[in-house]
Amino acid sequence: MWCLLCVVICVPGCISTDGSGPDHLYSALAKTLCGGPVGRHMPTEKKKQQDRYPDKSPNKSLELLRECEEALRTRPARLHRAFSYQNLSGDLHQKTIRVMQWNILAQALGEGLDGFVRCPLEALNWSERKYLILEEILTYQPDILCLQEVDHYFDTFQPILARLGYQSTFCPKPCSPCLHLANNNGPDGCALFFRRERFELMGFTHLQLAATHLHTNQVAIVCTLRCRETRQMLCVAVTHLKARSGWEMLRSAQGLDLLSKLKTIVQETRRIGVDEKVSRMGVPLLVCGDFNAEPSEDVYRQFATSSLGLDSAYKQLSCDGETEPPYTTWKIRPSGESCNTLDYIWYSRQHLSVDAVLQFPTAEQIGPDRLPSYNYPSDHLSLVCDFSFCNSPE
Ligand SMILES: *[C@@H]1O[C@H](CO)[C@@H](O)[C@H](O)[C@H]1NC(C)=O
Ligand SMILES: *[C@@H]1O[C@H](CO)[C@@H](O)[C@H](O)[C@H]1NC(C)=O
Ligand SMILES: *[C@@H]1O[C@H](CO)[C@@H](O)[C@H](O)[C@H]1NC(C)=O
Numbered sequence: 001m002w003c004l005l006c007v008v009i010c011v012p013g014c015i016s017t018d019g020s021g022p023d024h025l026y027s028a029l030a031k032t033l034c035g036g037p038v039g040r041h042m043p044t045e046k047k048k049q050q051d052r053y054p055d056k057s058p059n060k061s062l063e064l065l066r067e068c069e070e071a072l073r074t075r076p077a078r079l080h081r082a083f084s085y086q087n088l089s090g091d092l093h094q095k096t097i098r099v100m101q102w103n104i105l106a107q108a109l110g111e112g113l114d115g116f117v118r119c120p121l122e123a124l125n126w127s128e129r130k131y132l133i134l135e136e137i138l139t140y141q142p143d144i145l146c147l148q149e150v151d152h153y154f155d156t157f158q159p160i161l162a163r164l165g166y167q168s169t170f171c172p173k174p175c176s177p178c179l180h181l182a183n184n185n186g187p188d189g190c191a192l193f194f195r196r197e198r199f200e201l202m203g204f205t206h207l208q209l210a211a212t213h214l215h216t217n218q219v220a221i222v223c224t225l226r227c228r229e230t231r232q233m234l235c236v237a238v239t240h241l242k243a244r245s246g247w248e249m250l251r252s253a254q255g256l257d258l259l260s261k262l263k264t265i266v267q268e269t270r271r272i273g274v275d276e277k278v279s280r281m282g283v284p285l286l287v288c289g290d291f292n293a294e295p296s297e298d299v300y301r302q303f304a305t306s307s308l309g310l311d312s313a314y315k316q317l318s319c320d321g322e323t324e325p326p327y328t329t330w331k332i333r334p335s336g337e338s339c340n341t342l343d344y345i346w347y348s349r350q351h352l353s354v355d356a357v358l359q360f361p362t363a364e365q366i367g368p369d370r371l372p373s374y375n376y377p378s379d380h381l382s383l384v385c386d387f388s389f390c391n392s393p394e
Pocket of ligand 2: 059060061062065138141
């Protein structure tokens with residue numbers, strides 16, 4: 001099988017060079033998209049049995065990883081990151097849920113507006129950068145994947161990840177800055193992927209965030225999932241709040257709006273009470289996002305103190321249980337260097353426990369030119385956590 005894979009991968013012309021070529025990644029793929037029009041948040045009919053499980057043989061994930069390695073063979077070694085574990089009282093027999101949060105950097109913005117002066121344009125060449133992004137995802141194999149700044153959903157991430165067994169939905173920004181740039185690939189937005197083998201989609205909502213009743217250009221997705229094995233329910237949200245300093249008040253208003261909508265969705269899910277446990281205990285919640293806000297900002301405090309009982313996963317697993325990582329993004333623009341903590345994975349501490357987090361690379365590993373670079377595709381680092389449900393299902 002190894003030899004066969006190798007031959008397949010090395011055949012010239014098999015690897016796309018411009019992102020639109022007819023290589024096998026981009027051929028007509030299974031149509032498993034669940035997104036579509038903005039939906040009301042109501043549990044949907046159970047999907048039919050036939051599309052429950054992805055085709056597992058051959059190992060497509062391994063196949064694609066090899067393809068990534070081949071496409072990236074001239075790039076420097078990728079950052080090595082280890083997990084740090086916390087061994088709590090959790091049910092050891094329970095399979096953990098791996099969650100990845102990542103602002104992958106919109107291709108149009110990376111090449112255009114963002115002005116990463118220490119990153120050569122060549123390093124951002126989509127025909128290779130897409131493999132760096134896919135490789136990062138495949139390396140950690142998340143069960144739930146929350147992405148921001150996705151401007152290659154329909155031609156890249158949706159079809160490829162569907163083939164690997166993910167179901168997904170995409171919510172573009174109503175007025176994406178990408179649309180003003182030359183050679184854009186459409187609007188950027190948030191995307192949420194989950195493994196169909198592990199979860200069943202019960203309902204989803206696309207939200208346009210409001211600030212004191214006015215619509216803003218920022219969005220969120222909320223999905224209600226049910227674990228196929230344990231039948232546990234789980235609400236997962238992904239968002240990307242307004243960027244840049246000077247917009248703290250707007251981020252704060254967007255955060256409040258998202259929190260209030262999440263409360264409604266969680267209550268509704270609880271009321272519909274798919275099972276008795278949900279009615280009694282409430283619904284576990286995960287909120288992943290690029291909040292564009294340091295921990296000192298209002299919007300962070302609102303999430304940390306909300307009645308939803310949320311905690312930040314990386315803070316929880318820090319040395320003292322009180323500290324966010326020193327950075328989740330690090331870049332050099334004409335205006336200077338910025339090294340900030342802006343990305344978070346929030347979880348409801350009553351329902352979930354964090355078992356592990358993926359550590360961040362050191363300044364030395366990242367290198368003097370910071371991010372993005374030849375060996376890392378985004379100005380934001382990925383956040384990866386393993387969760388388990390606090391109470392094993394009765
Ligand atoms: C991008 O990379 C591909 C494959 O390595 C190469 O063929 C192409 O010329 C590059 N494009 C630019 C603009 O450098
Ligand atoms: C497929 O390969 C991945 C590594 O890329 C591994 O984690 C996974 O367990 C493999 N799946 C099967 C079904 O062998
Ligand atoms: C915690 O769990 C990890 C992963 O299961 C294991 O490798 C590690 O040895 C454990 N640490 C302790 C202190 O038990």
